[in-house]
Amino acid sequence: MNNLEPRMVNETIITPGMEPPVEPEQPTGAAGDLTDELLHADFWSDDLVARAGIPVVDVPLVSVGGGMGSFVLCDWLRIAGVPTSEIKVLSATETPWETYQYLASSSQVPEHERLRSDSVSCPDNIWGYPSYAFREAFGERSLSKIIAPLWNVFTEPIFTDYFTPRSGQVFKGVRREADRIGWWSMVEHGQVRMVRKRDRGGYFTILTPPSGTTPTKRVAYRSNWVQIAVGYPGLRYLPDLQEYRQRHRDYAHVVNAYEPHTHIYEELLLRPGTVVVRGSGIVASRILQRLIDDRDHHGAQTTINHLFRHYIREPHGPNIWMRRPGGNGWAYQGFNWPKGSWGGQLKFRLERSEGEDRKHLLEIMGGTTTPKRKLWRHQLARGKREGWYREYIGEVTSVEPGPHDTVVTKINTSGGVLELPASFIIDATGLEADIKQHRVLADLLEHSGAGRNPLGKLDVERNFEIRGARSGTSKMYAVGSSTLGGYYAVVDSFLGLSYSGLQIADDLANQGFCKRIGSWSSVRNWWLWSFHRELPGRR
Amino acid sequence: MTPTLWGRIQTRIFLIGVVGSIWTLIITPVVPLSAPLSTKYQGTFSVLGVVLVVGLVWELVWHFFQQFRWEKDWPALFALAQGVPEGIAAWLIVRSGVVPGKPQVTLMAFLVSFVTVWLVTWIFVTGPIRVAFPRWRFFGGRFF
Numbered sequence: 001m002n003n004l005e006p007r008m009v010n011e012t013i014i015t016p017g018m019e020p021p022v023e024p025e026q027p028t029g030a031a032g033d034l035t036d037e038l039l040h041a042d043f044w045s046d047d048l049v050a051r052a053g054i055p056v057v058d059v060p061l062v063s064v065g066g067g068m069g070s071f072v073l074c075d076w077l078r079i080a081g082v083p084t085s086e087i088k089v090l091s092a093t094e095t096p097w098e099t100y101q102y103l104a105s106s107s108q109v110p111e112h113e114r115l116r117s118d119s120v121s122c123p124d125n126i127w128g129y130p131s132y133a134f135r136e137a138f139g140e141r142s143l144s145k146i147i148a149p150l151w152n153v154f155t156e157p158i159f160t161d162y163f164t165p166r167s168g169q170v171f172k173g174v175r176r177e178a179d180r181i182g183w184w185s186m187v188e189h190g191q192v193r194m195v196r197k198r199d200r201g202g203y204f205t206i207l208t209p210p211s212g213t214t215p216t217k218r219v220a221y222r223s224n225w226v227q228i229a230v231g232y233p234g235l236r237y238l239p240d241l242q243e244y245r246q247r248h249r250d251y252a253h254v255v256n257a258y259e260p261h262t263h264i265y266e267e268l269l270l271r272p273g274t275v276v277v278r279g280s281g282i283v284a285s286r287i288l289q290r291l292i293d294d295r296d297h298h299g300a301q302t303t304i305n306h307l308f309r310h311y312i313r314e315p316h317g318p319n320i321w322m323r324r325p326g327g328n329g330w331a332y333q334g335f336n337w338p339k340g341s342w343g344g345q346l347k348f349r350l351e352r353s354e355g356e357d358r359k360h361l362l363e364i365m366g367g368t369t370t371p372k373r374k375l376w377r378h379q380l381a382r383g384k385r386e387g388w389y390r391e392y393i394g395e396v397t398s399v400e401p402g403p404h405d406t407v408v409t410k411i412n413t414s415g416g417v418l419e420l421p422a423s424f425i426i427d428a429t430g431l432e433a434d435i436k437q438h439r440v441l442a443d444l445l446e447h448s449g450a451g452r453n454p455l456g457k458l459d460v461e462r463n464f465e466i467r468g469a470r471s472g473t474s475k476m477y478a479v480g481s482s483t484l485g486g487y488y489a490v491v492d493s494f495l496g497l498s499y500s501g502l503q504i505a506d507d508l509a510n511q512g513f514c515k516r517i518g519s520w521s522s523v524r525n526w527w528l529w530s531f532h533r534e535l536p537g538r539r
Numbered sequence: 540m541t542p543t544l545w546g547r548i549q550t551r552i553f554l555i556g557v558v559g560s561i562w563t564l565i566i567t568p569v570v571p572l573s574a575p576l577s578t579k580y581q582g583t584f585s586v587l588g589v590v591l592v593v594g595l596v597w598e599l600v601w602h603f604f605q606q607f608r609w610e611k612d613w614p615a616l617f618a619l620a621q622g623v624p625e626g627i628a629a630w631l632i633v634r635s636g637v638v639p640g641k642p643q644v645t646l647m648a649f650l651v652s653f654v655t656v657w658l659v660t661w662i663f664v665t666g667p668i669r670v671a672f673p674r675w676r677f678f679g680g681r682f683f
Binding site for chain 2: 120126127128129130131134153154155156157158159317320321322323324325333334338339340341342343344345346347348498499502517519522523526
């Protein structure tokens with residue numbers, strides 16, 4: 001079996017490009033490294049950086065992350081006429097989709113499977129037109145395959161499930177758009193260590209390039225604007241599972257759905273086994289589908305014990321106007337937030353809310369949900385009938401090693417304490433780590449005036465500027481899941497990244513960095529996109 | 540689509556007033572009506588006017604129904620299907636003689652005019668509108 005230990009540090013699952021949370025580094029004293037003075041100063045002067053011997057690169061805009069959030073903003077800015085020489089993307093990953101692909105693939109969404117994302121949420125196309133459904137249709141040759149996705153988007157969600165693109169289609173599209181906008185020439189590889197304010201306005205972003213690629217250990221990027229797009233600050237294990245893993249040093253029987261765990265499926269094909277699945281969101285659905293597909297198509301004899309902490313029996317919500325569908329334990333929702341929060345009336349309502357009101361509204365709209373897909377409902381109903389899928393409701397009191405290489409989950413149920421022995425436990429709850437687990441975010445909170453929003457994440461304005469982090473007239477922005485709890489709910493989605501990219505691009509246009517994309521420019525650029533014409537302004 | 544009420548109203552005015560008008564200018568000569576071209580234009584644009592003005596009231600109705608939806612969205616199928624009650628109401632209004640100028644429109648002429656306008660505007664709003672107005676979808680269908 002795989003030893004997964006190296007991929008987990010403390011309570012955080014390490015994804016591609018992510019540095020494990022570590023103790024603050026001590027300055028080495030070598031030229032070109034951080035000094036004590038730099039580490040402790042909230043504001044850096046040009047002189048201070050020069051004294052440390054760190055080379056400085058001047059560029060108007062720096063994007064920290066290099067994933068989908070960076071990519072979508074760069075797409076907007078390139079379309080708004082910004083040349084590639086005016087943007088630096090500091091990235092620890094090779095491609096913008098690497099981390100996303102890693103998480104999707106681990107949670108059992110390989111390239112041929114479909115994501116939980118809308119047809120018009122296109123990170124490779126700022127207009128969302130043609131949608132993924134159209135593009136899938138036009139890529140097919142048989143009439144039935146051409147019609148199927150079009151019929152799907154025409155009748156969804158009334159007569160069909162929502163259309164969702166295959167993950168492979170998304171990655172392919174992003175690669176194509178990356179080539180078109182000259183993405184690769186904007187990227188500098190390495191680990192971003194911190195972003196600090198410059199005493200005369202602007203920011204310094206410290207990059208640690210791969211060892212041996214630069215004369216100094218660090219390189220400083222001096223810019224007017226910074227975008228923080230670091231993705232998940234980290235993914236956590238449930239505390240009881242974390243405790244089990246650490247105490248018994250067993251990283252094979254108890255896994256998180258977001259870490260590679262194909263050994264479990266392989267093992268279950270070899271001999272019958274029992275799996276405890278914890279969680280009732282999209283990831284749990286996908287894991288259940290994989291387990292059942294293996295039963296149906298590859299002869300696995302797996303028994304599934306599905307553990308719910310909160311069992312949803314019916315539609316729920318505060319009133320008739322806000323009632324989410326639910327049943328069979330699940331809260332049903334097409335996507336991770338109701339569509340009205342993407343750009344409709346729920347979005348405007350959230351934008352007007354503050355503090356506890358906003359938190360309350362986010363709690364109503366958010367939470368753990370899964371799409372009501374016919375395939376999944378049929379699979380689970382069949383499993384219940386045939387006795388190999390069982391539901392349990394309760395709170396876990398402990399997880400202990402059991403006889404015959406099993407792990408026993410003890411749960412408090414309404415009928416007393418229950419013991420569930422299993423060959424494997426898959427944690428599909430998708431707990432997120434605190435933003436302080438991410439070194440760049442922790443540094444921002446400590447040194448750059450950034451604060452927390454009502455959900456404890458990074459506090460941003462409606463235009464995604466980080467509150468308190470302005471430096472002179474320069475601004476720092478943040479996008480993605482680390483900003484959840486702000487005025488926009490859908491931050492952790494392709495559509496949300498498009499919206500935040502637009503908001504930032506418009507704000508930068510107001511500051512004179514680029515042109516505001518008007519109708520004429522939009523149509524013209526869509527035309528260029530349609531014919532895959534490379535954008536000007538490339539190096 | 541995820542419209543707000545104000546977005547619905549703005550979108551309706553734009554779709555019928557601009558896209559519908561351009562389409563009506565094109566289609567009117569082939570509308571089956573035995574009348575001079577000016578009379579035909581008067582008829583088709585009267586239909587368009589009714590769809591626009593009465594449509595503003597319809598939007599209140601549709602928005603009310605939208606409130607029962609958890610997602611607070613308006614699926615494409617709904618946007619197409621709302622053409623049925625709207626079309627019937629528009630025909631009854633045109634027939635009733637309350638429309639200024641009392642346009643002469645046969646049922647066939649009405650159907651060709653209304654159905655094609657409805658289809659063209661529906662197709663436009665399900666995609667191409669975002670090309671010309673990239674912010675439209677993020678702001679509840681509002682232009683301003």
